[in-house]
Amino acid sequence: xxxxxxxxxxxxxxxxxxxxxxxxxxxxxxxxxxxxxxxxxxxxxxxxxxxxxxxxxxxxxxxxxxxxxxxxxxxxxxxxxxxxxxxxxxxxxxxxxxxxxxxxxxxxxxxxxxxxxxxxxxxxxxxxxxxxxxxxxxxxxxxxxxxxxxxxxxxxxxxxxxxxxxxxxxxxxxxxxxxxxxxxxxxxxxxxxxxxxxxxxxxxxxxxxxxxxxxxxxxxxxxxxxxxxxxxxxxxxxxxxxxxxxxxxxxxxxxxxxxxxxxxxxxxxxxxxxxxxxxxxxxxxxxxxxxxxxxxxxxxxxxxxxxxxxxxxxxxxxxxxxxxxxxxxxxxxxxxxxxxxxx
Amino acid sequence: xxxxxxxxxxxxxxxxxxxxxxxxxxxxxxxxxxxxxxxxxxxxxxxxxxxxxxxxxxxxxxxxxxxxxxxxxxxxxxxxxxxxxxxxxxxxxxxxxxxxxxxxxxxxxxxxxxxxxxxxxxxxxxxxxxxxxxxxxxxxxxxxxxxxxxxxxxxxxxxxxxxxxxxxxxxxxxxxxxxxxxxxxxxxxxxxxxxxxxxxxxxxxxxxxxxxxxxxxxxxxxxxxxxxxxxxxxxxxxxxxxxxxxxxxxxxxxxxxxxxxxxxxxxxxxxxxxxxxxxxxxxxxxxxxxxxxxxxxxxxxxxxxxxxxxxxxxxxxxxxxxxxxxxxxxxxxxxxxxxxxxxxxxxxxxxxxxxxxxxxxxxxxxxxxxxxxxxxxxxxxxxxxxxxxxxxxxxxxxxxxxxxxxxxxxxxxxxxxxxxxxxxxxxxxxxxxxxxxxxxxxxxxxxxxxxx
Numbered sequence: 001x002x003x004x005x006x007x008x009x010x011x012x013x014x015x016x017x018x019x020x021x022x023x024x025x026x027x028x029x030x031x032x033x034x035x036x037x038x039x040x041x042x043x044x045x046x047x048x049x050x051x052x053x054x055x056x057x058x059x060x061x062x063x064x065x066x067x068x069x070x071x072x073x074x075x076x077x078x079x080x081x082x083x084x085x086x087x088x089x090x091x092x093x094x095x096x097x098x099x100x101x102x103x104x105x106x107x108x109x110x111x112x113x114x115x116x117x118x119x120x121x122x123x124x125x126x127x128x129x130x131x132x133x134x135x136x137x138x139x140x141x142x143x144x145x146x147x148x149x150x151x152x153x154x155x156x157x158x159x160x161x162x163x164x165x166x167x168x169x170x171x172x173x174x175x176x177x178x179x180x181x182x183x184x185x186x187x188x189x190x191x192x193x194x195x196x197x198x199x200x201x202x203x204x205x206x207x208x209x210x211x212x213x214x215x216x217x218x219x220x221x222x223x224x225x226x227x228x229x230x231x232x233x234x235x236x237x238x239x240x241x242x243x244x245x246x247x248x249x250x251x252x253x254x255x256x257x258x259x260x261x262x263x264x265x266x267x268x269x270x271x272x273x274x275x276x277x278x279x280x281x282x283x284x285x286x287x288x289x290x291x292x293x294x295x296x297x298x299x300x301x302x303x304x305x306x307x308x309x310x311x312x313x314x315x316x317x318x319x320x321x322x323x324x325x326x327x328x329x330x331x332x333x334x335x336x337x338x339x340x341x342x343x
Numbered sequence: 344x345x346x347x348x349x350x351x352x353x354x355x356x357x358x359x360x361x362x363x364x365x366x367x368x369x370x371x372x373x374x375x376x377x378x379x380x381x382x383x384x385x386x387x388x389x390x391x392x393x394x395x396x397x398x399x400x401x402x403x404x405x406x407x408x409x410x411x412x413x414x415x416x417x418x419x420x421x422x423x424x425x426x427x428x429x430x431x432x433x434x435x436x437x438x439x440x441x442x443x444x445x446x447x448x449x450x451x452x453x454x455x456x457x458x459x460x461x462x463x464x465x466x467x468x469x470x471x472x473x474x475x476x477x478x479x480x481x482x483x484x485x486x487x488x489x490x491x492x493x494x495x496x497x498x499x500x501x502x503x504x505x506x507x508x509x510x511x512x513x514x515x516x517x518x519x520x521x522x523x524x525x526x527x528x529x530x531x532x533x534x535x536x537x538x539x540x541x542x543x544x545x546x547x548x549x550x551x552x553x554x555x556x557x558x559x560x561x562x563x564x565x566x567x568x569x570x571x572x573x574x575x576x577x578x579x580x581x582x583x584x585x586x587x588x589x590x591x592x593x594x595x596x597x598x599x600x601x602x603x604x605x606x607x608x609x610x611x612x613x614x615x616x617x618x619x620x621x622x623x624x625x626x627x628x629x630x631x632x633x634x635x636x637x638x639x640x641x642x643x644x645x646x647x648x649x650x651x652x653x654x655x656x657x658x659x660x661x662x663x664x665x666x667x668x669x670x671x672x673x674x675x676x677x678x679x680x681x682x683x684x685x686x687x688x689x690x691x692x693x694x695x696x697x698x699x700x701x702x703x704x705x706x707x708x709x710x711x712x713x714x715x716x717x718x719x720x721x722x723x724x725x726x727x728x729x730x731x732x733x734x735x736x737x738x739x740x741x742x743x744x745x746x747x748x749x750x751x752x753x754x755x756x757x758x759x760x761x762x763x764x765x766x767x768x769x770x771x772x773x774x775x776x777x778x779x780x781x782x783x784x785x786x787x788x789x790x791x792x793x794x795x
Binding site: 010013068154156157184189264299304 | 584587588619620682
């Protein structure tokens with residue numbers, strides 16, 4: 001029982017990341033009709049926003065400590081962050097400790113800007129081209145972005161810890177009245193799940209309840225008619241691209257304490273996110289979210305010991321197996337509509 | 344617009360030209376060389392095959408720094424580094440056999456096919472007389488086999504799988520780095536002392552060659568002292584989030600988790616295990632512990648604070664106080680501003696050992712060099728007395744058991760040496776069961792191939 005609850009939690013947590021990335025992918029596909037293979041790179045850039053902010057906050061000058069020596073026997077160079085001089089050591093440490101949540105504030109405008117530049121600068125030239133061209137150009141862009149990040153930050157993972165208050169884990173078992181320390185779950189993963197739920201809710205609310213959202217939805221349904229009504233739909237779609245980039249970026253920022261970010265983390269998620277989009281149904285936002293959580297949970301269950309003993313290797317193929325079954329039984333995905341990518 | 348016309352006469356003419364062109368270089372090599380890429384001029388070319396892109400690029404960069412330092416020292420530049428402490432005094436700073444040392448580099452990308460292609464290109468196009476480097480056992484085994492066929496010496500870089508000098512050993516290949524068996528043999532007594540002899544271990548193992556040999560080595564050496572292995576689970580090499588593999592550990596009744604992971608796998612699985620509160624847990628009335636059999640400083644940095652207090656093993660560490668290590672740390676540190684990694688150390692040693700063997704053999708002929716390295720005993724290269732064993736071309740030397748440091752003074756100061764395991768404790772017979780092939784047969788090292 002404990003094991004099942006734990007794997008459901010794990011699945012929801014993994015599913016959050018899949019759902020957030022797939023949501024952005026679907027937004028872009030639904031509005032602009034572009035299959036964006038650079039979306040994983042946006043997730044990765046979001047994570048490196050957090051790395052950059054934490055580096056900026058810990059920007060230091062070196063002070064020689066004569067009492068200690070370094071590896072060559074010279075006086076030890078100690079890094080003292082500039083932030084200590086502005087806020088004092090205690091407040092400075094607290095700010096550094098909270099660098100990941102602080103990064104969210106900076107990541108939103110940066111990611112929207114990157115998204116808009118990407119759309120205006122490159123992707124808009126490919127709207128009239130076949131999907132294969134779009135896939136090639138966005139995949140190429142993903143590799144370029146990846147190499148740029150590697151050039152500046154190196155190939156190794158960079159630890160970016162959660163604030164002290166969210167380190168450690170939470171005893172679910174005791175809370176539910178079960179045996180103490182039976183179900184233990186890390187705080188930050190719970191935060192990640194809650195954060196994703198809020199972002200997903202916000203995106204849906206934005207599309208459902210604002211005029212802007214209404215116009216965008218109308219444009220997704222019939223771009224030509226909306227244009228004939230005198231609405232500049234292209235501008236709104238560009239903003240949607242920025243928004244989708246921000247969603248992927250925020251997913252990346254919040255992911256950094258879970259696993260140390262590295263330059264190829266986007267690629268690790270990209271393929272899975274595409275499977276999520278296809279299983280959910282091309283162009284269906286709720287399908288993307290549903291499929292994200294579903295595949296996350298299935299993946300977690302497939303790596304349980306009892307399951308692995310019965311079906312060795314199932315953990316490596318489960319997602320693709322489910323994708324095949326769904327596509328055979330429901331060729332448009334779980335919630336796909338007719339007419340998408342079917343011209 | 345010109346039209347390309349194929350005529351019989353034209354075809355014969357051009358075929359003859361192309362044919363002669365193709366045949367010529369081969370003819371020259373065959374008639375004049377005693378062995379592949381025999382250096383004729385005043386210089387000799389070494390091929391440094393390291394990951395310059397891909398996930399281990401930082402490790403490859405550190406290897407390349409050490410190679411450049413070694414070349415500088417061999418050619419008489421710098422402070423000479425470990426040439427001053429090396430027990431063999433053949434190297435004089437005038438190159439190798441009087442020839443100036445030059446080098447070419449290749450990018451392995453940590454992919455066996457890419458590594459073979461770059462090694463092949465350095466041998467065929469650049470005339471490299473020796474290939475060295477790498478940061479993975481898959482690459483080492485593949486490139487070693489290529490060098491054996493080509494008649495080139497291969498001085499392995501960072502490769503820890505038993506197979507490199509076990510079932511896949513080759514007469515032209517030599518490994519300075521330690522292996523899975525030695526990690527297990529060195530770790531078990533230290534773990535027994537620290538955590539007791541009555542422990543239940545759970546293994547998570549990367550699903551590839553190195554993972555298997557490491558799991559087997561750690562399992563057999565810990566079981567021999569009384570530990571029980573409750574489960575071992577293979578994790579896909581591409582796995583990034585290990586949460587669904589960590590969760591079952593909590594329910595298994597195990598009180599030790601062994602992470603047979605390297606690189607990004609190790610950084611993530613260790614981070615996830617610590618996040619799940621494993622290290623704060625009490626199981627079977629004991630503190631839950633985590634073990635990482637193979638540590639690398641570059642990886643330990645990626646895992647940040649999570650490595651604190653966690654045991655593992657390493658080939659070499661810059662804090663060692665012997666004369667060789669001190670000399671190497673000094674010349675590397677002064678040139679680059681930070682201490683060298685174990686990968687840097689091992690490739691520097693390999694270059695020096697190759698150069699010294701060529702001097703002692705009086706030739707670059709792979710068979711002469713192999714003979715000079717087989718059974719060669721030396722000291723002063725940082726691990727104490729070392730033997731290059733003739734039977735399998737594996738180095739035997741002391742192994743370091745390390746622990747994540749509680750109070751690091753810099754980003755390079757993440758590990759501390761807790762024990763130097765003497766070489767006798769990690770020595771095994773060449774036909775040890777862990778070194779045999781899939782059918783349980785012992786594999787011989789074979790005969791050297793000079794090529795040409």
